[in-house]
Amino acid sequence: MQEVKINLIHRLIGQLLVTPIKLACSLEKFKKITPLLALPILILSCASSGVKVSSVEVGEEIDGVSGVGLESHDIDSMTNKMIDEILSQKLPTNSNSVPKIIVDSHKMINESSQIINTSLLTDRIRIGLISNSNGQLIFISRENSDLVIEEAKLSNELNLIAADYGLTGRITSISGFSNKTGISSNFMQFTFELIDLKTSAIVWASFYDFKKTGADDTIYR
Numbered sequence: 001m002q003e004v005k006i007n008l009i010h011r012l013i014g015q016l017l018v019t020p021i022k023l024a025c026s027l028e029k030f031k032k033i034t035p036l037l038a039l040p041i042l043i044l045s046c047a048s049s050g051v052k053v054s055s056v057e058v059g060e061e062i063d064g065v066s067g068v069g070l071e072s073h074d075i076d077s078m079t080n081k082m083i084d085e086i087l088s089q090k091l092p093t094n095s096n097s098v099p100k101i102i103v104d105s106h107k108m109i110n111e112s113s114q115i116i117n118t119s120l121l122t123d124r125i126r127i128g129l130i131s132n133s134n135g136q137l138i139f140i141s142r143e144n145s146d147l148v149i150e151e152a153k154l155s156n157e158l159n160l161i162a163a164d165y166g167l168t169g170r171i172t173s174i175s176g177f178s179n180k181t182g183i184s185s186n187f188m189q190f191t192f193e194l195i196d197l198k199t200s201a202i203v204w205a206s207f208y209d210f211k212k213t214g215a216d217d218t219i220y221r
Contacts, residue, residue: 082208107168111173125167163197168192172191185211191207
């Protein structure tokens with residue numbers, strides 16, 4: 001009977017010694033597994049805490065983003081007016097053929113205080129005119145002349161079309177800031193001219209201006 005009690009005591013002592021070891025192993029395994037479990041939780045947490053992104057129509061003003069500089073709705077309004085005005089002109093040509101026009105960004109000069117991608121302006125104007133001219137105008141790309149010349153080397157044939165008109169433009173601005181009120185003021189003017197490339201005569205010209213004031217903290221890129 002006493003031997004049974006001794007064996008039982010030894011068994012209990014053995015379990016007490018083994019339990020901490022098993023617990024330690026379990027904790028060690030948990031430490032290894034925890035980072036793997038925490039990673040997707042961390043990713044989900046970061047994703048859910050991000051700023052909500054919304055899609056808006058071009059030309060639509062967004063609260064909290066507008067500044068005193070050139071905005072997307074200004075570009076949309078200006079280029080649409082330009083397209084309508086140019087298409088309303090009856091452009092003469094010496095051969096009574098379809099007028100051929102160059103609209104390239106290298107003739108758009110930005111002298112304003114704001115960084116402006118001039119290609120954005122000329123691309124919208126050119127594509128808008130092409131889409132709405134119904135074949136009444138032909139547009140010539142001088143920006144891609146290198147591509148044409150490379151192909152001409154392969155085919156030994158070069159048939160560049162002479163343009164009748166070229167669109168030029170200039171962007172200027174006057175900016176001011178009051179240290180007392182913290183208010184900024186910005187006046188921008190866009191001047192466009194359609195030049196007869198044979199006579200240098202200006203056959204069409206127009207300007208568009210914008211003036212804005214406010215506590216400006218918007219960064220334009």
